[in-house]
Amino acid sequence: MITCDELRLKDKIDTFATFGALDNGGITRLSLSPAALAARDEFCKRCRTLGMEIKTDDMANIYATLKGDENLPAIMMGSHMDSVVQGGNYDGILGVLTALEAAETIVAERIPHRHPITVVVWTNEEGARFDPAMMSSGVIAGKFDKKLMLESKDKEGTTFGEALEASGYMGDIKNRLNRKDYMALVELHVEQGPVLEAEEKDIGIVEGVVGMVNYEFTFIGQADHAGTTPMKYRKDALFAAANVIRYLHDELDKLDSNLVYTTGRMNVSPNIHTIIPDYVKFTLDARHQDSKVINQVVEIIKSVPNEVDRCSVSCKELWSRKTVAFCEEFVDFVEKNTNEYGYSSMRMYSGPGHDAQFIADIIPTTMIFVPSQNGHSHCEKEFTPLENCFKGANVLLQTILDIDKK
Ligand SMILES: [Zn+2]
Incomplete structure (x- = not known):
């Protein structure tokens, strides 16, 4: 089976760990902060090198797209790049970097695909600088009122709207998320809990969000x-x-x-x-x-x-x-691919909220979890071994390719 490149993924994880790096190995990369903008710049640079087209919407969500062979709605994969104060190097960012690695593999191996494939970066997932969490996926999925969100203030009194304008990442796409433009989202994320490690499983097949x-x-x-x-x-x-x-x-x-x-x-x-x-x-x-x-x-x-x-x-x-149930067909793809790679897995629900739960209301969506060492998350000790990140990237890649064929 086709696989991503483990060392290339390691380079991505190591590089992005420098944006907002702290002395103890973690990061503080608050939404639209200088560290977050530097990470976005690096992300866009790498996407352009792969020949991807980059667009941003009016909430500064980034969509980096590889053209498909046919004129069809795109398949999305990705997550968020912002962190909490003194956070780790895996929450959110791993979903972006495994998606980028999957896209890089598609380009490097010249894997044909009918649909455009988009790596997405959601703005202000953590809500650590601007309340609430999952703000921008919430706006494009119609869960939050954009005007109210623009008024949300950080501790210094800067509004989200001001930070958005100053970021250089506010685009002009104002169509809200719809099935004409996008037909799927797969978000890989760290589990943020101790279950996968304790049960000695490589992959969490996420059936929904509790x-x-x-x-x-x-x-x-x-x-x-x-x-x-x-x-x-x-x-x-x-x-x-x-x-x-x-x-x-x-x-x-x-x-x-x-x-x-x-x-x-x-x-x-x-x-x-x-x-x-x-x-x-x-x-x-x-x-x-x-x-x-x-x-x-x-x-x-x-x-x-x-x-x-x-x-x-x-x-x-x-x-x-309410409990959000993910697309059963995609959940089955994740399970099949996990088995075909020979990885161990278990089905589970997510306890934390994720951008994917809002998107799931509009387009078919699923998530893939990889283990969090000792269950730590939202702290500098947050860690997922490279081997597990790599396995997750492979399952993500193959799941995207399965969705492309359907
Ligand atoms: Zn997250």
Whole structure:
């Protein structure tokens, strides 16, 4: 079977690791920052060398295209190049670089293809500089209002719109994503979790992105003196919150073993060691592929009484998303190719969100996961061995070629 070039892929990974490089091996490459723009310049330079035509849309998403033999909609592959603060060298960028390597292999090996093949770079996936995450894929898929997005500000007060104008990457394509122009997207990404490595699998065949709910609980008690108020008179909002967290864990653990949930943020007020806390908020994030299980989670959340330990309790949904199922035919292609290369694999759902989940609403889409060492991601320790990156690139290449033939 045709394969990519492992050393050429290594060169790409090593080169792009220099854009925004930090002392400890990671990167900070915030969206449209000088480091991100330098990475974009290098990407475009390499694409032009391969004879690809480069276009950008009005959200600065980049589309680098190899002409096809026939006048047909293009097949897309790619991901994002921006990172979180002190992020790693694999999240997002590996999806771009394996796509670039697959395109380079098609050119070098003169592999005929009917459809144009486009390597795509999505702008501001992380949302680390401009909220929200997956901003530009969201705009072109009709999920976010562009005007609102342009007003999103970074910490310095620069708006996304200003950064976009200054980037030199704002193009004029304003047609929103449609099936006339594009017929498929395949996004390779690092797993960002420990499962593939623990199960000793080379490739994750991603069936979809799990649905989730995010709720916020608020507890109101009474702030009193820590030395004078007897325990039985207290309205301790933190104690009430702790009991509710315990209750939620006990009940949620009775549901499906694939359910994951997190109480990730807590605010305690007044947060002074001599005062009984009177105001506590915490969030509960829960994820599962089956909407029935998510509905059970919501029932458990709603079963929390509105008074606990003499404190009042309320909760509200901050946001939610439905499970996204990827194109079954493409998922099967990924599985077939993984088997034909002799790589080990497992089917799985993505816990994190990805650009592909928005695109999947408009055009047939799938994802390929490769292992993350020790499950680390969004940190400088993020690492995927070259061998795994190479295997992922091969499966990506062959999947694109299969889609081209259909
Ligand atoms: Zn990512």
